[in-house]
Structure formats: C-alpha cells, structure tokens
Amino acid sequence: MAARNLPMREALRLALLEEMHRDERVFVMGEEVGVWQGTHRVTRGFIEEFGEKRVRDTPISEMVIGGAAVGAAMAGLRPVAEFMTINFAFLALDALINHAAKIHYMFDGMFTVPAVFRAATGWGDQATATHSHMPEPIFAHFPGMYVCSPSNSADAYGMLKASIRDDNPILFTESIGLYSHPGPMPEDESGDYVLPIGKGNVVQEGTDVSIFTYARGVEWAKRAARTLSEDGVSVEIVDLRWLRPLDTDIIFESFRKTNRAVIVEESLPMYSFGSELAAQIQEHCFDYMDAPIKRVSAADVPLPYSKYLELMALPDADKVVAAVKEII
Amino acid sequence: MARLNRETLVDWYRQMVLTREFEETCYQLYTEKRITGVYLHLYSGQEALGTGAIANMEIGKDHIITAYRDHGIALCLGMDPKNIMAEMMGRVDGSSGGKGGSMHLASRKHNFWGGYAIVGGHLPLAAGIALEAQYNETGAFVISFVGDGASNNGYFHESLNLAGVWDLPVIWIIVNNGFGMGTATDRAAGNVNLHERAIGYGIKDMGRVDGQDILAVYEKVNEAAQHVWSGKGSVLIEAITYRYRGHGVSDKQYDSAFAEELAEWKENKDPIVLFRRHLEDKYKDISGELDDIVAEQKKIVEEAVEFAENSPFPDTEEQLYANVYVE
Ligand SMILES: Cc1ncc(C[n+]2csc(CCOP(=O)(O)OP(=O)(O)O)c2C)c(N)n1
Numbered sequence: 001m002a003a004r005n006l007p008m009r010e011a012l013r014l015a016l017l018e019e020m021h022r023d024e025r026v027f028v029m030g031e032e033v034g035v036w037q038g039t040h041r042v043t044r045g046f047i048e049e050f051g052e053k054r055v056r057d058t059p060i061s062e063m064v065i066g067g068a069a070v071g072a073a074m075a076g077l078r079p080v081a082e083f084m085t086i087n088f089a090f091l092a093l094d095a096l097i098n099h100a101a102k103i104h105y106m107f108d109g110m111f112t113v114p115a116v117f118r119a120a121t122g123w124g125d126q127a128t129a130t131h132s133h134m135p136e137p138i139f140a141h142f143p144g145m146y147v148c149s150p151s152n153s154a155d156a157y158g159m160l161k162a163s164i165r166d167d168n169p170i171l172f173t174e175s176i177g178l179y180s181h182p183g184p185m186p187e188d189e190s191g192d193y194v195l196p197i198g199k200g201n202v203v204q205e206g207t208d209v210s211i212f213t214y215a216r217g218v219e220w221a222k223r224a225a226r227t228l229s230e231d232g233v234s235v236e237i238v239d240l241r242w243l244r245p246l247d248t249d250i251i252f253e254s255f256r257k258t259n260r261a262v263i264v265e266e267s268l269p270m271y272s273f274g275s276e277l278a279a280q281i282q283e284h285c286f287d288y289m290d291a292p293i294k295r296v297s298a299a300d301v302p303l304p305y306s307k308y309l310e311l312m313a314l315p316d317a318d319k320v321v322a323a324v325k326e327i328i
Numbered sequence: 329m330a331r332l333n334r335e336t337l338v339d340w341y342r343q344m345v346l347t348r349e350f351e352e353t354c355y356q357l358y359t360e361k362r363i364t365g366v367y368l369h370l371y372s373g374q375e376a377l378g379t380g381a382i383a384n385m386e387i388g389k390d391h392i393i394t395a396y397r398d399h400g401i402a403l404c405l406g407m408d409p410k411n412i413m414a415e416m417m418g419r420v421d422g423s424s425g426g427k428g429g430s431m432h433l434a435s436r437k438h439n440f441w442g443g444y445a446i447v448g449g450h451l452p453l454a455a456g457i458a459l460e461a462q463y464n465e466t467g468a469f470v471i472s473f474v475g476d477g478a479s480n481n482g483y484f485h486e487s488l489n490l491a492g493v494w495d496l497p498v499i500w501i502i503v504n505n506g507f508g509m510g511t512a513t514d515r516a517a518g519n520v521n522l523h524e525r526a527i528g529y530g531i532k533d534m535g536r537v538d539g540q541d542i543l544a545v546y547e548k549v550n551e552a553a554q555h556v557w558s559g560k561g562s563v564l565i566e567a568i569t570y571r572y573r574g575h576g577v578s579d580k581q582y583d584s585a586f587a588e589e590l591a592e593w594k595e596n597k598d599p600i601v602l603f604r605r606h607l608e609d610k611y612k613d614i615s616g617e618l619d620d621i622v623a624e625q626k627k628i629v630e631e632a633v634e635f636a637e638n639s640p641f642p643d644t645e646e647q648l649y650a651n652v653y654v655e
C-alpha cells in the first residue's frame with residue numbers, strides 16, 4: 001500500500017495528536033493554540049479533543065510561555081510550548097538559553113527539562129524585518145538544548161515524536177513555507193515512527209558536489225540538482241535535520257566522496273550554520289578538499305518589505321546553481 | 329490646546345473619514361493583490377481614538393508611537409496619504425522607502441516614532457523618548473498606544489513601572505478593542521479592568537473612556553496632558569473600541585464567529601456616524617459641507633493610489649544594502 005500524502009502541518013498535527021493520546025503528561029500551550037485553532041493550524045481541533053486542561057491558550061507573553069514550560073517540564077510534565085513564530089521566541093531567549101539549556105548541567109543532572117518549544121520559522125511574503133528570521137543557529141550556539149527543523153512531512157512527523165519523547169529541551173522549528181507542502185508519510189503507521197535525534201539524511205546521492213542544508217533549503221537544493229544534472233553535474237544532497245546534535249559523520253562521509261561542498265541556509269551568513277559546517281569540514285577533511293566551500297545564505301541585511309528587494313535578499317535554487325558552478 | 333470651534337470639529341471629521349476611506353481602500357487593494365504581503369491591520373472602527381488623542385498634540389513637538397495598526401495614526405498626524413499608500417505597496421516613494429510596509433510607518437517631521445510589529449516592543453521606546461523630553465526639559469509629552477493584548481507582556485510592565493519610578497511624561501493609552509488576534513481580553517488578562525494596572529506602577533489611573541466618542545477621547549487625553557505637564561509623570565487610560573476588519577486581512581476565519589457583535593458596533597457605535605450626528609445636531613446647516621468632505625477624502629485616497637502605483641519598486645543592490653548602518 002502506498003504511503004499517504006500529507007502537508008507538513010498535518011504531519012506535525014498527527015504526531016502531536018498521537019503523542020498526546022499516548023502520554024497524559026504531554027500538553028500544549030501558546031498563543032492562539034486553542035480557540036483560534038492554532039495560527040498555523042497545527043493544533044486544529046485540539047481544544048475540542050483534549051479540553052482546556054491540555055490545550056492552553058496563553059496571553060501574549062512569550063517570556064512566561066518559555067519559562068513556564070521549563071518549570072512544568074522540571075516538575076514532571078511534558079510541555080509542547082508553541083511560539084507563534086520564532087521571532088517572538090526572542091522575547092523568551094533568557095528562559096531558553098539561561099534556563100532550558102542550562103538546568104540539567106548546572107544542577108549536575110538533578111533535574112531534566114523535557115520540553116519541546118515549537119516555532120514557525122523562515123521568511124518570505126513580505127513579513128518585513130522583525131518578522132523575517134531563520135535564527136536556529138543562535139539557539140544552537142548554546143550546549144544543553146537540541147535544535148532541529150524538518151524539511152518534509154515524514155521527517156516532521158518522526159522528528160516531532162522523537163522530540164516529545166526525549167528528555168532534553170528541544171527547539172523544534174517549522175518552516176512557514178513548508179506547512180502546506182504535501183509529502184509522503186512513513187509506511188510505518190504503528191504510531192511509533194520515531195526518528196533518531198541528531199541523524200541527518202542523504203536525500204539524493206551524487207558524486208561531484210555535496211549540498212549540505214536543512215528545512216526549506218532541501219527544496220532549493222533538489223531543484224538546483226535537477227538543473228545541474230542537465231549539465232552532467234552529479235549532486236549529493238544532505239539534509240542535516242538537526243543543528244544540534246550535528247551529524248558530523250554524515251557530513252564528513254559525503255564530503256570525502258565528493259570533495260566539494262555548497263552549504264545552503266535560509267539564515268544570515270555571519271556566525272551561521274554555513275560557517276560552522278565550513279569550519280568543521282576544513283578541520284576534519286582538509287586532505288579531501290578540491291575547491292573552496294561555498295555558502296548560499298540570505299543577504300546580510302534586515303529583511304526589507306518591498307517585494308523585489310525581498311526576493312533579492314533570499315536564497316533560491318538559482319543561487320544554489322550559481323554557487324555550484326563556481327566550484328565545479 | 330486646540331479650541332473646539334466648528335473648524336476644528338470639522339477637521340476631526342475629515343481626519344476620521346480620510347482614515348476610514350484609506351483603510352477600506354487598502355482592504356480592497358489587498359483583495360486585488362495590488363497591496364501584497366501577509367500583514368495588513370486596519371484601523372477601521374478605531375478612528376475616534378487616533379483623531380481625538382492626536383488633537384491634543386502640538387505636532388512636531390509632542391511625540392507619538394504605536395504598534396502595527398498604524399495607518400490611522402499616520403493619517404491623523406498629517407502625513408501625506410500618497411507616501412503612506414506608496415509604503416503599503418513597497419515603492420520608493422513610500423514613507424520608509426518601501427522597506428517597512430504597512431506595519432512600519434513613521435515620520436521624523438511629525439515626531440511619529442513608528443509603528444512596531446513585535447507586540448509590546450515599542451513601549452520601552454516610548455519610555456526612552458519621554459526620557460529625552462524630561463532630560464532636555466522640552467515640555468513635550470509622548471502618546472503611546474498599547475494593545476489590550478500587548479498589555480500582558482513584560483514590555484508593558486517594565487515600561488510602565490519605569491515610567492512610574494522616573495515620572496516620565498507618557499500618556500499610555502490601552503486600545504482595548506476586545507481581542508488580541510483571536511483571544512478575547514478576558515481570556516488573557518487576570519483583571520479585565522486594564523486601567524487599574526496603573527496602581528501597581530504608581531502612575532495615575534485615569535479609568536476608561538468610550539473610544540468611539542471622539543469628544544470623550546479628546547477630553548480624557550486633554551486631562552491626561554494637564555497631568556503630565558504638571559510634572560507628575562505618566563497616566564494610563566483604557567479606551568474601549570472595536571476592530572472592524574478583524575485582526576489582519578490574512579487572519580479572517582475566526583471573525584465570522586463575531587459577525588453579530590461586529591454588526592452591533594457598526595450599527596450603534598460607529599465613531600464617524602456618532603460624530604456626524606453630533607455635528608448635525610449642533611450645526612443645522614452642516615450636512616452639505618460634510619458631504620463635500622467625504623467626496624474630497626475619496627478623491628484624495630484615489631490620488632494616493634494612483635501616485636503609489638506610478639512609483640517604482642526599489643530593486644537594486646544599492647537600495648537593498650542602503651541604511652543597514654549609518655554611513
Ligand atoms: C511578541 C509578539 N508575540 C506575538 C505576536 C503576534 N501578534 C501580532 S499582533 C497580536 C495581537 C495583539 O493584540 P493587541 O495588542 O490587542 O493589538 P490589536 O491587534 O488588537 O490592535 C499577536 C499575538 C507578535 N507580533 N509579537
């Protein structure tokens with residue numbers, strides 16, 4: 001039987017729904033998650049199904065959404081806290097960085113913080129400077145919290161289940177641009193399709209160049225690879241899925257095969273996913289390097305509103321093709 | 329202080345009509361994809377608040393700051409509708425060069441320090457702007473609008489407390505339009521009398537005002553200004569109003585649940601209808617003049633649309649990188 005197709009938002013919804021049925025301790029909290037049915041419809045129908053006890057609308061108070069999730073998790077619940085978009089999680093940085101990510105270590109293992117912080121991420125649609133970020137690297141900077149962002153429905157499903165079941169705090173971001181993308185769901189319908197934390201995925205094998213990316217970058221990479229294959233360039237695409245833990249094995253193995261790398265990220269170029277990967281590759285695979293490592297990132301500006309400026313600032317498949325051609 | 333002669337009142341009517349016309353045109357343009365993007369939060373229904381509060385300002389001396397629902401503020405201050413419309417469309421002649429869009433109007437000339445899209449984010453800025461006025465003894469005050477929803481985050485509490493401690497000259501006006509997105513005020517605030525929060529910060533609690541009644545708003549803010557001028561620091565006002573076009577144009581689904589409530593507000597509490605009735609009672613010969621004003625505002629908005637659509641889009645690298653830093 002062919003696996004069903006679901007848009008990513010429905011895959012996430014299903015994972016969350018099943019986990020809430022599986023484990024009484026799991027509950028959701030955040031702005032508009034209940035009565036309004038979820039800003040991105042991931043919690044559609046939840047308040048009717050689970051009631052206000054487990055589906056908690058909050059005031060517009062990110063600091064306490066983040067911090068209360070930490071406390072509830074320490075005390076034994078398993079909160080899935082939603083930030084409407086990652087931009088608003090900036091208001092909860094302290095709760096996430098100073099508390100979620102530190103508590104287990106600071107008290108030498110006495111407490112755990114099994115909280116999942118979900119947030120819509122990414123940019124486009126002229127959301128303008130303060131609503132246009134893909135800032136996962138900021139959060140991944142700090143040891144103590146895992147950070148991931150899925151690129152497709154099946155992964156979203158398996159990664160969210162893994163995140164909810166894991167005992168570490170996890171920032172789980174979801175590309176707004178992918179919510180409506182349909183994709184095949186896993187064949188495994190047991191309810192226990194749980195992807196391993198920190199494992200990347202070779203989306204497509206190739207021999208000439210490796211594209212390392214995650215989330216929406218996978219889409220651009222695939223499109224670029226199709227164009228490049230017409231010119232006889234064989235592209236390997238690696239979806240890291242997790243920024244922390246980072247699957248360095250999969251990166252090094254791919255690079256040692258292709259000897260060339262383009263890193264595609266939706267975020268800003270400085271102190272980024274791209275800089276981290278480039279550093280790790282040169283450190284560990286220096287003898288395998290046949291060309292400089294290229295990065296495709298957003299332009300190094302606060303994102304402008306005006307539509308053509310915005311398009312200029314954002315990465316896309318054409319920019320990936322151009323970067324590959326520079327090192328092939 | 330503006331004197332409430334006929335000319336002043338008629339000008340208030342003009343501002344409100346201009347705002348309504350502008351907002352409803354934006355709505356139309358959005359459905360026609362002539363205004364694009366995901367965010368467009370309209371001021372329709374709240375006109376009396378902007379107009380009545382701003383009427384107390386000495387424009388260019390006093391200061392004002394608000395959230396993303398900012399078109400009405402820009403228009404009442406006297407910003408040119410042409411540049412505002414061009415900003416909606418992301419054109420070079422926009423008030424922020426097309427970089428800010430609907431949520432980020434501003435005007436240095438009018439001491440309009442901008443519309444801000446992070447809920448509550450502009451409130452500490454208001455405190456800082458007021459600090460400048462106090463520091464340099466300019467005698468100016470700051471009007472800072474605050475959403476009912478915004479009154480629940482840390483920015484609000486920290487800003488009002490600081491204003492209380494330092495006696496900063498801010499008139500904080502909570503725009504209680506019943507909702508923050510889909511969350512009704514009473515589902516988000518432990519105490520729904522939002523104005524009472526003033527007590528906790530040691531600033532003056534000025535209670536509630538009917539935000540649909542422009543004369544009441546004007547009086548209330550006038551009283552607030554007197555307090556602030558006397559050096560006693562901040563005041564908090566809670567204005568009761570309603571949003572006619574829901575949260576934003578891309579968040580419509582929920583509003584149908586409130587169709588009846590909305591109809592009731594439009595029917596009985598429309599700020600423009602109420603004020604027109606007041607003017608017609610007071611000045612028996614005024615109807616023709618008011619009709620002319622309505623026609624004029626329609627034309628002004630039409631011209632603004634034409635101007636905006638003829639303005640080019642910014643599309644060069646130079647424009648993209650301009651003003652990241654002060655050069
Ligand atoms: C910090 C932050 N959290 C969430 C949002 C998303 N958001 C935008 S407007 C809004 C509702 C704000 O309501 P209110 O303050 O009452 O203003 P109104 O829209 O009614 O004018 C929310 C939750 C945001 N922009 N910023």
Ligand SMILES: [Mg+2]
Binds near residue numbers: 475477504508
């Ligand atoms: Mg509101």
